[in-house]
Amino acid sequence: MKIVLIGQGGHSKVIKDIILSYKENKVIGYLDDKYKDYHYENDQFSGPISSAQNIISRIDNVKFIIGIGDNKIRKSIFEQLDLSSDYYATLIHKSAIVSPSATIESGTVIMARAVINANSLIGKQSIINTGAIVEHDNEISDFVHISPNATLTGSVTINEGAHIGAGASVIPLVSIGEWSVIGAGAAVIDDIPANCVATGVPAKLKITLQRM
Numbered sequence: 044m045k046i047v048l049i050g051q052g053g054h055s056k057v058i059k060d061i062i063l064s065y066k067e068n069k070v071i072g073y074l075d076d077k078y079k080d081y082h083y084e085n086d087q088f089s090g091p092i093s094s095a096q097n098i099i100s101r102i103d104n105v106k107f108i109i110g111i112g113d114n115k116i117r118k119s120i121f122e123q124l125d126l127s128s129d130y131y132a133t134l135i136h137k138s139a140i141v142s143p144s145a146t147i148e149s150g151t152v153i154m155a156r157a158v159i160n161a162n163s164l165i166g167k168q169s170i171i172n173t174g175a176i177v178e179h180d181n182e183i184s185d186f187v188h189i190s191p192n193a194t195l196t197g198s199v200t201i202n203e204g205a206h207i208g209a210g211a212s213v214i215p216l217v218s219i220g221e222w223s224v225i226g227a228g229a230a231v232i233d234d235i236p237a238n239c240v241a242t243g244v245p246a247k248l249k250i251t252l253q254r255m
């Protein structure tokens with residue numbers, strides 16, 4: 044696959060490693076708004092995010108990955124580009140374990156040693172980060188980030204844009220509202236409403252965020 048990475052920060056570096064771990068893949072360029080102009084050198088493109096259409100018109104079968112960890116920024120770039128889901132790669136690290144009955148939608152990245160168990164659904168443009176566990180029958184929406192070593196037990200629901208912090212645990216059947224943030228190390232035992240931050244063991248609501 045010929046892949047263009049959008050974003051060039053820390054998250055993008057980890058994604059690059061996953062891309063290159065498959066010998067048939069190549070990173071053919073980077074789009075980031077730190078670049079003012081579109082540029083081609085040594086077989087690599089660089090340019091602002093708006094140059095995606097330019098790349099599509101020049102290169103066949105190109106795929107994109109939005110390599111940005113912040114859920115809101117990832118969504119706003121996705122909306123800005125307005126590309127069909129076919130233009131996005133879906134990446135799964137070789138050491139991840141993904142049940143044959145799980146569904147992973149386009150643009151999502153499953154990192155090293157993550158586990159996605161039976162009948163779970165992961166929506167589009169989401170991140171299941173290093174060592175995270177998504178147990179059976181989870182429903183994870185779009186633009187979600189499950190951080191390293193977080194554990195979602197059975198039948199958990201994570202709504203759009205929610206961010207589960209590193210090492211947090213969510214007990215069975217709990218639902219996390221849209222764009223809410225669960226602090227690192229929290230233990231979530233009750234449903235969390237939309238647009239909230241919850242921390243601690245057991246997790247308590249700290250603040251309500253501005254709605255998206």
Ligand SMILES: CC(=O)SCCNC(=O)CCNC(=O)[C@H](O)C(C)(C)COP(=O)(O)OP(=O)(O)OC[C@H]1O[C@@H](n2cnc3c(N)ncnc32)[C@H](O)[C@@H]1OP(=O)(O)O
Pocket residue numbers: 112172190191207208209224225226227228229240241242243
């Ligand atoms: C590869 C990667 O890096 S993936 C990225 C993974 N990222 C994460 O896991 C980050 C998760 N984020 C957090 O845990 C953050 O601390 C948040 C979102 C919960 C809070 O962030 P902020 O709003 O900036 O809060 P801030 O740091 O100002 O702290 C506010 C209060 O919450 C407390 N607090 C912050 N985080 C936590 C936490 N995880 N658990 C318990 N208490 C916390 C602080 O001690 C402080 O308490 P005080 O008011 O009594 O002094």
